[in-house]
Amino acid sequence: MIRLENVTKRYPGGQEALSGLDLSVDKGEMVFITGHSGAGKSTLLRLIALIERPTGGQVIVDNQNTSRVKRRKIPAYRRQMGMVFQDHKLLYDRPVFDNVALPLIIAGVSRRDAGRRVRAALDQVSLLHKEKRSPETLSAGEQQRVGIARAIVTRPKLLIADEPTGNLDPELSLEVMRIFRRFNEVGVTLLIASHDISLIDRLGCRRIALEEGRLQQEIDPWQ
Amino acid sequence: MAMTRNADAVAPVRSSGPVSIWVTGHASTAIGSLGRLARQPFASLMIILVIAVTLALPAAINLVVKNASSVSDSWDNALDFSVFLKRQVSLSEAEALARLIGQRADIETVELISAEDALAEFKRQSGFAEALDQLPDNPLPHTLLVRPSVGNTSASLILLQEEIGNLPESDFVQVDTEWVQRFHAILDIVRQAISIGAALLAVAIVVIIANTIRLDIENRREEIEVTKLIGATNAFVRRPFLWTGFWYGLLGGLTALALVHYGLFMLEGPVAKLSGLYQSNIAVVSLDLREGAVIIGIGVFLGLFASWFTAARHMRRIEPR
Numbered sequence: 007m008i009r010l011e012n013v014t015k016r017y018p019g020g021q022e023a024l025s026g027l028d029l030s031v032d033k034g035e036m037v038f039i040t041g042h043s044g045a046g047k048s049t050l051l052r053l054i055a056l057i058e059r060p061t062g063g064q065v066i067v068d069n070q071n072t073s074r075v076k077r078r079k080i081p082a083y084r085r086q087m088g089m090v091f092q093d094h095k096l097l098y099d100r101p102v103f104d105n106v107a108l109p110l111i112i113a114g115v116s117r118r119d120a121g122r123r124v125r126a127a128l129d130q131v132s133l134l135h136k137e138k139r140s141p142e143t144l145s146a147g148e149q150q151r152v153g154i155a156r157a158i159v160t161r162p163k164l165l166i167a168d169e170p171t172g173n174l175d176p177e178l179s180l181e182v183m184r185i186f187r188r189f190n191e192v193g194v195t196l197l198i199a200s201h202d203i204s205l206i207d208r209l210g211c212r213r214i215a216l217e218e219g220r221l222q223q224e225i226d227p228w229q
Numbered sequence: 230m231a232m233t234r235n236a237d238a239v240a241p242v243r244s245s246g247p248v249s250i251w252v253t254g255h256a257s258t259a260i261g262s263l264g265r266l267a268r269q270p271f272a273s274l275m276i277i278l279v280i281a282v283t284l285a286l287p288a289a290i291n292l293v294v295k296n297a298s299s300v301s302d303s304w305d306n307a308l309d310f311s312v313f314l315k316r317q318v319s320l321s322e323a324e325a326l327a328r329l330i331g332q333r334a335d336i337e338t339v340e341l342i343s344a345e346d347a348l349a350e351f352k353r354q355s356g357f358a359e360a361l362d363q364l365p366d367n368p369l370p371h372t373l374l375v376r377p378s379v380g381n382t383s384a385s386l387i388l389l390q391e392e393i394g395n396l397p398e399s400d401f402v403q404v405d406t407e408w409v410q411r412f413h414a415i416l417d418i419v420r421q422a423i424s425i426g427a428a429l430l431a432v433a434i435v436v437i438i439a440n441t442i443r444l445d446i447e448n449r450r451e452e453i454e455v456t457k458l459i460g461a462t463n464a465f466v467r468r469p470f471l472w473t474g475f476w477y478g479l480l481g482g483l484t485a486l487a488l489v490h491y492g493l494f495m496l497e498g499p500v501a502k503l504s505g506l507y508q509s510n511i512a513v514v515s516l517d518l519r520e521g522a523v524i525i526g527i528g529v530f531l532g533l534f535a536s537w538f539t540a541a542r543h544m545r546r547i548e549p550r
Contacts, residue, residue: 057549085460095455112461114250117257
């Protein structure tokens with residue numbers, strides 16, 4: 007699903023966020039990327055989401071070489087994946103329902119048709135009863151679940167998440183991870199950046215550790 | 230490829246045709262943008278008012294010119310002219326001639342101004358009374374003031390003037406159209422000035438709307454970034470701003486019409502009074518349907534142009550970080 011070949015990302019200051027990184031994530035896998043802040047976790051996800059382009063190497067997502075995705079095609083490229091962010095990135099001027107419906111509206115689904123799928127997505131994160139609320143009135147954990155509902159409402163095959171539990175207490179973090187686990191069980195590929203190693207170990211997923219932009223360690227509980 | 234994959238993801242939901250999606254998408258964005266303006270009523274009203282005044286100004290001046298030229302057009306038809314008689318024509322001959330001409334059907338009245346009366350009036354008005362007293366005899370001729378009847382066309386008027394000018398007693402005929410021509414020339418200049426002024430004001434409207442939209446975009450920068458991050462195209466994020474520009478233009482145009490009509494309403498009384506003084510019926514010509522549509526159309530066009538121009542420029546710049 008995701009393949010990085012000798013990927014380097016150098017910022018204008020000369021600082022290298024990623025140095026010759028190779029990694030691959032298979033279809034249907036749930037993989038964690040760990041490492042200290044500055045290890046290159048976020049940069050990796052940004053390259054996959056085409057927020058940035060690599061300085062060298064290839065990033066291949068679902069058989070598409072991202073270097074061949076033209077600027078004009080980036081929106082359509084992004085629409086095939088779901089993204090979850092540490093700071094949720096919700097729109098606070100509209101209710102939960104509208105936030106979750108946004109990817110469908112962008113994809114051109116009519117509001118009426120969107121309703122059923124928005125409710126299905128909210129149901130999966132147990133927030134069905136809060137669709138009319140403003141995100142501001144929700145707790146951090148609930149806001150993160152709204153963000154997850156928005157990421158999965160278009161039923162993407164790939165979900166990437168950058169520190170999705172960064173602002174949550176252990177209990178809420180586990181709850182979020184369980185939700186991710188359920189998506190993985192129905193075939194969604196997940197790539198999650200996190201520094202919460204104890205939590206990851208409890209889930210028994212493959213873990214890729216980065217350090218200074220290089221692969222430091224790869225732990226696969228199944229091997 | 231990406232598109233088909235996306236269509237797959239959406240496939241389980243039966244979606245309507247692309248055109249109806251486009252229409253409903255725009256309709257909800259349009260209402261959303263209007264709602265956004267309504268949530269800041271004071272700020273929106275100020276901008277709409279500025280646009281309205283800027284649109285109303287050239288429209289109102291144009292209307293004044295239109296009224297002035299319609300009034301002056303009506304003057305062309307019933308035009309008095311003066312017939313200066315030859316010096317040797319005596320007063321009694323002049324009186325006889327005046328009676329004779331006055332009987333014609335195409336002439337309403339003839340007024341005789343004798344040389345003595347003319348001199349007396351000239352002395353009174355010019356202030357040269359003493360100098361004129363020095364003259365051995367009266368240099369002025371007898372004059373007939375002819376008012377043609379209303380039924381005359383401009384062609385028959387010229388014929389009439391020629392015919393009377395050819396009478397053995399007449400020296401020459403002076404038609405008082407020169408000032409009307411000058412008046413028309415002035416109106417032409419004013420019209421030109423309006424076009425130039427209107428073009429400058431149009432630039433002002435574009436700048437006002439563009440600046441407002443730019444601030445709006447800056448305020449919603451985060452929203453734009455997030456929306457782009459989850460796959461929105463530039464066209465999608467631009468849409469609400471285009472509608473905002475459209476509403477500014479439309480509401481500005483409508484308000485401009487209201488302002489012009491209010492102005493006309495205020496002028497109705499004074500014009501009726503003036504009309505009464507001149508014993509004519511000068512009716513104020515209002516904006517017709519086409520002119521009203523043109524004002525609103527210009528407003529909408531400028532609004533759309535300004536917002537499109539601004540949004541296109543800024544949308545490319547704002548990318549997720």
